[in-house]
Amino acid sequence: MIEEQSSSLLNISKEYELLSSSLDANLVAELQALASNFQSDALHTQNENRLLRIGIIGQIKRGKSSFLNSLLFNGQDVLPKAATPMTAALTKICYAQEPKALVEFYSKNEWDKVKNLADKALSKQASYENALLEYQTNKAISQKQGVFIAPPIKPVLSDEEKASIELLNMVKNSGLNVAQYLDTSISLDEVNNNDELVDKLNHYVGASGEFTPIVKSTELHLNIESLCDIEVVDTPGMNDPIISRGRRTQEFIGQCDVVFVLSNSGQFLDQSDMSLLAQNIPNKGIEDIVLIGSLFDGALLDEYHNYPSIQQALPAITAKLNNQAKSNVDKVCNEFAAYQSTEDDNNQSHLMSTLQNSLPPIFISSRCYDLAIKPEQSLNEEELHSRQQLNDMFADFTFNASTFAAVANFTKVTTKLDTVKAKKEQILADRFNNLLIGSKREVKQKLTQISDDVTYKRKNLLEGDVESLAKKQQAVVSRIEAGTIKVNSVFEKYSIQAEKTLTRLLTDINQDAIQVKQVQSQSGSREESYTTSREVSDSHILKPWTWGSTRTVTSTHYRTVNYTYASVHEAVSKLESFVVETSKALYDVSENAIQLGLFKQDIKASIRDMFDFTDDDFDPEMVLMPLNNAVERITIPVVSLDLDAHINTIRQQFSAEQVEGDDIAQLRTEQARVVALLLQDISAELKQCINQIVAKLAKEQSNFVPSLTKDLVASVEQLKQDLTHKEEVLKGYDDVLQKVDTDLATLGANL
Template sequence: MGFDPAKANAYLQQARQIEQTLSEHQELFDEGKFLDFQSVTTTLETEIQRAQQEARKLSIGIVGAMKAGKSSFLNACIFGGKDVLPKAGTPMTAALTRIRYSETPQATVHFYERKDWEKIEDNAQKYEEQLNTKYSNYCKIYDRSHADSTEGVCSKQVFERTLFQQDVSEVLKSAKELTQMVGSNSAILEHLGDADVLDGDIMAKLQDYVGARGRFTPIVNYVELEVNLPELEDLEIVDTPGLNDPIVSRSYATRQFLRACDVVILLSPCSQFMDANTVGLMANGLPDNGVRKVIVVGSKLDSGLLNEPKGSFAVASQHALNSYKGQFRNTMQQAMRNNPRRAGIMEKISESDLLFVSSTCSSMARKQKQHQPLSPAENLVLQNLHSNFPDFDETLLSSIGGINKVLKTLEAVRQQKAEIIHGKNNTLLETAQINHLRALDKIQQELSSSRTTLKNSTSEQLLQRTEAIQQVMESSRGKLMYIFDGAAIGCKNKVNQLLPQLTLEQQNHQRLDVQTSSEEHHGVEGTGLFGLIKEHYSYTVTNNRVDVSEVVTNLEHHASTCQNTINQEFQYVFNREQLSHRIVEVVLDAFRKSDMEFDEDDIRLPLQNVLNELSSPEIRFDYTTYIDKVESQFPSGYAENDDIHKLKSLQTRLLNEIDQDMGQQLTAALQMAANMLNKQAVTFADRIQELLCGELEKLQGQIQERETYLAAYQQFDKTIQQMKKQLAQTDSSH
C-alpha cells in the first residue's frame, strides 16, 4: 500500500492528545523530554502536509560549515555557472533559502506566524524560569558544600553562560535568543504572519531581512527564491546558512528544515576535508530520519591540490584524492565509535558517493570554452597551478571542476525521485512512532527513578545523599582542577612553540623568478664640423621583470601553510578523548571510594554530556586583504627593474604582517581555549554536582506530600504505559 492520509492524520491527532496529557503533568518530569516528543509531532505534521501535495518536488538540502562554498557550488552545479546566489559573506548566507522554479524571478520573505511567535515568547519565559530555578538550586548547593570557603557563588550571568546554557533545551535557548534580538524593536512584530515579496534588485533588498543587522532578521522564518531555470521544475533546493551558525536559532531552524529534505549534499572543503567540524555536522546536525541519501562533496579542490608538494600534477592529484578518501574512512569509523546512536544517518553516507569539485575551475573551463576572460582570482588560480605543476594542462580544468560527475549523480537521484519520495512517505508513521515511543520511554524511566527514590527515602536520607554527592565531588575537585589547569597551561605553552615556526616558514615563500630580457638599440650620430660626419652606434638594454602573481602565490601559500600547520597542532593541544577518559575515571574513582551506592551509568551520562562540549580551537585566516595591497600598488600585474626591489620589500613586509596577524589569531584562539579550560576547572565539579543533585532537590520539595506525589507518579506511569501501548498498536505498515 501507499501513503494513507487518513491513517496519518488519525495518528497525528493521537499524538496531539498525548502531548496535551504530557503538558498537564510537567512538574513530574524534565521539560526537555516533553519538547523532544513535541518536536517529533511537529515534524510529522509538516511531512504529512508535504506527502499529500500532488506532484511533490524532490527536496535537496545543501549542508556544510559556514564558508564551505555552498553558494559557489550551487551556482556552478545547479544554476549552470550563473551567479544566482551570491558567494560567502553576503546577506544570503545568513538565511535558510528554498529555491524553486518560476518564470518570474522574485524572493518571498516569510515571517513567523503570530502563534509561532507566541510560542517563542512562551519558551523564552520558560528559559528564564528554568534559569532562576537552577541558579537558586546552585546557590543552595554551593553554600552547603562551600561553607568554609571565603569565595562566593558566581554571578547569575556567569552561571547562565558557563553552566546553565550547556544543559538547557535548544528550543528554549533559541527562543530566548530571538526575543533578545528583537529587543526594543518590537514594532517589527506587527509583520508577524506576513510575507514580503521582493523583486528588482532582490539581493540588495534582502539585507534588511536576513543580514546580520537586518531590521527584520529576528522574525524571518525562511526565504523562498524563485528563479527562471526550467531545470528546477521538479526540484526544490534548500540552501542552509551553515549548521555551525553562531546564531543558535538559525541553526535550529536549519535542522528542522533538513528533516523535510529527501537528499542531503554535505560539503566539506578539501583543505580541511572531513575535519572535526564536519564530523560534528554529521553526528549532531543531520536528522536521523527523513533523509534518504547523503552525498559527501569535497569542495574547493583547487586549494587542496595547491597544498600538495610541487611536482607532477598527476602524482599530486592522485595523492590528494587517496588522502581525502583515507580521511573519510577514518572519520566515519571514529564517528561510528563516538556516536553509536547516530548509526542510522552514518549508514546513509558511503565512500562510493564521494565527489570532489572546484567551482572556480569549473567556471574557468566554461569561460575558456566560451572565449570569455577570466576574473583576477581565476587567473591567480591558473597561474598557481602552472607554477606548482609544470605538467599541468588547462584541459584538466573541467576534470578538477568535477561538476559533470555531480550532475550525473544528481540526474541518477532525479531518476529515483518517485522511489525516494515513495519510500520516505511510507516510513513517515513508522519513523514518528519509533521516536515518539523513545521519548515516552525516557519519561517513563525518569518517573520510575523518581518514584523509587521518593518511596524509599526520607527527607533526611535525600539530604544525606545530596550531601554525599557534594562530598564526593568536593573530594575530586582538586584532581579535576589539576587536569583542566594542565590542559590550559598546555594551550599557553603551545603559543611559544608555534610562533617561531611561522617565521621559519617564511623562508619557503620568498622566492621570486626574475625574468631577464635584452633589447638591441641602433642609431646614427653626427660628429665633426656641423655634424656632417655620420657614425653608427648600437647598445643593449637589459630589462628585469617579475610577475606580481608570484608574490600573490607566496602570500597565499604562506598563509595557507601556516593555517593548516596551526590547526593540525591544535588537535594535539589537548587530546579530547584522553582528557575525557581521565576526568571520568577521577569522578568514578571518587564515587567508588565513598560508601554510597550508585549506578555508574547514572554518573557517566551527565559527565559525558558535559565533556562532549569540549573542542579544540580552530582559526580561519582571510589573506585577501594582503593580496589587495599587492594588486593596488602594482595594478599592471608586474614590476620592472628598480620597482622589483619595491615589490620584494612589499612581499617581505606583507609576509611579516601575515605572521603578526596570524600570531595574534593564534594567541587569541589558544587563550580562548585556555579560558574555556580554566572555567571548566572551577565550574566542572559544581556543574556535575548540580546535575546529579537536581533530581534530589526536586524530590526534597515533594517529600512533605510524599503519598500524594507517589500516587501521582504511579498513576502517570500507568498513563505513559497506556500511551506507549496505544502508539505501539498503531499500524504503521504499508
C-alpha cells in the first residue's frame, strides 16, 4: 500500500517534471518536495515497531520545556531552559533501560551560513556606528551654519541575523574549536543513571554549556517508566530564528502522530501562533491535536484583583480564557477563510476545523505544579518569588500543595496523555490514511495552482500578441505607477497611526510611573518592653557582716510606641505590577499598532480602485494574482520586554519587609532610581519599536509597486518566448491542463 501510494505521488511529480518547459519551475519543485516528504513520512508510519510520537510545539518562550519537565520528570530540570531562544535545540526523548544521549552538531554549511549572516549584520552595525559618530561630530557645526543634517537610520536586523551574532559571540567567549565538531555527533552513554546523564547534557544544551551554541538537536534515552511506548519531541519553537534548525523541527513534526500545542493563556492562539501552525501542520495527517494554555499563573496574577476570592477567581478566569480562546480561533479561522481558497466545507482549511474541534484548551501552570510537589528548601529564588506573589493575592488565603496542584491543572493533562496512549493502536493504524489524505489534499492544491498559472499563460497566447499584451500590461503598470500616490498614502496613514499609538502609550506609561515612584509612609504602633532598676538594702539584722550592703532590683515594663514605616514589599509589588502591566501593554499595542488585516485590505482597495473590474476588456487576473502575492509579503514587527532585572535591585538592597527612619528616604530614592531606569529602558525600546515599524513600512512602501509591476511585466516576456514556438507551447499547455484534469479527478475520487 505504502509503496503503491508513494509511487503514485512520485510518478505524478516526475510526469510534471517532464512537462517543466510549460510550467513555473517553483511550482514543479514544490510538487516534487510534497511527493518526497510524503514518502519519508509514510515510511515512518509503516514502521511496525515504532513508538507513538508526540510533538510539543509552539512559539518560543511558551514554556514547552517547563511543561515537559513537570509532565514527565516531576519538575526536575531534565530539559534545561535555553540561555536564549537562539540556543534552543530540538530534543527527542524516549525510554531505554540504560540512559544515554546523542548530540548532533551543525553541519559545516549550516555553520558557515551562521557566520556569514553574523558578519554581514555586524558590518551593517559598524557602518551605522561610524555614520552616527560622524553625524555627532558634524551636528554642532551644521547647526551653527543653519544646515540640517539627518541622523543615520539604525539598521533593523532580522531574527536570524540576531541569532547568528549571538551564537558566534558565545563560541568566541567559550574559545571552542568549532571546526572539530561540525558534521559530527557525540554519544553520551557512559553514565549510571538519569541524573548523571542530565549533568553531562548540560555541557551541550545548558544555558552556559560550552557546546550549546553549535548543537542542532539531541536524542535522550531515559529510564523513566512514563516514556514506555511513546517518544516525545520537544521543539525549540516553530518560529526558530535559525532556519536549518527550523527545517529539522518541521521534519520531526511531519512524523508526529499527536501534537500538544502550547500557547500563552493570556493571548491564546493569536495570529502569530495560527500562522506558524498553518506553515507546519496542514496536510500532515495529524488528527489528534491537544491545545494547552501555558503560563496560567501569569493570567491569574493579571486578573485576580477583579474577584473577591480565589474560589471565584479560578473558575471565572478559566471561563473568560475559554471564551477568549474560542473567539481568537474563530476570528483567525474567518480571516484564513477570507484569504485562502480551499475546497474544504465552509471554505475553511482542514487545520482550522481541527483546531476548532480541539477546543476548549487545558490551561496549566508548570510553576504551580513545581510549587505543589517540591519541598520548600529545594525552591529557587524565582520559585519562592512566584509563591509569594500568589500568596499575596488574597489576604485570607494561603496556597498549600493541593491548591497549587489545582491551579497547575496537570491532572487533566495526564488524563489526556493516558487517553492518547490508550488510543495508540488506533492512532497508528489511521496515521497512514490520514497522511495520505492530507498529502493528496496538498497535491490537489498545488495542481490547481499549476492549472491557474497555465490557463492564464494559454489565454494570453491565444488571445493576444506581444504588442497588444504589452500595451495592456503597460497600461496596467502605468495606471498603478500613476496611482502610486494612493498606495503611498495608505502606507503613510498606517505609519503615522502606528507612531501616534506608540507615542501615546509612552505618555500613558510615564503618567503611571508617577504613582509607582511614590513610597507611602504609614503609621504603626507596637508594644515595646523596657527595664528599670533601683538599689534596695540587702542587710539582714542577724547577719552583721551584711549591714550597709545593697542589691540592684530590675523590673520589666511595657509601653505602646507609635512609629512611621514604609513597606518594602509594597514598593516591590508596585514595581512588579508596573512591569507586568507595561510589558503586556507594550506587546498588545505594538501588535495592534497596525491592524494588518485592515491594512492589507486598504492596500488592495487602493489598487482595485484604479481599475474598472466590470469592463469586459479588462482581465482582473492580470492584477489580482500579483497583487495578492505582493500584499502577503508585508510583515510588521512587534515588541516585548524583560524588565525583571531592575526589580531585583530593590529586592536585594532591602531584605527586611519594612524600613523606618532614614531608611524610608533611602527606599524612596531607590524606588525613584529604579523607576527612572525602567522608563529609560521602556522609552528606548519603544522608540526602537517605532523606528522599526516606520522603517519596515518605508521599505515595504518603496518595494511594493516595483514588486507588483515586476510580476506584471514578467508575463510579457513569457509571451514573447511562447510566441516563437506558439503551436508547440500551446500543445504543451494543453497537455498540462489535460493531465491536471485527469490527476485532479483521480485524487478527488480517492478523497
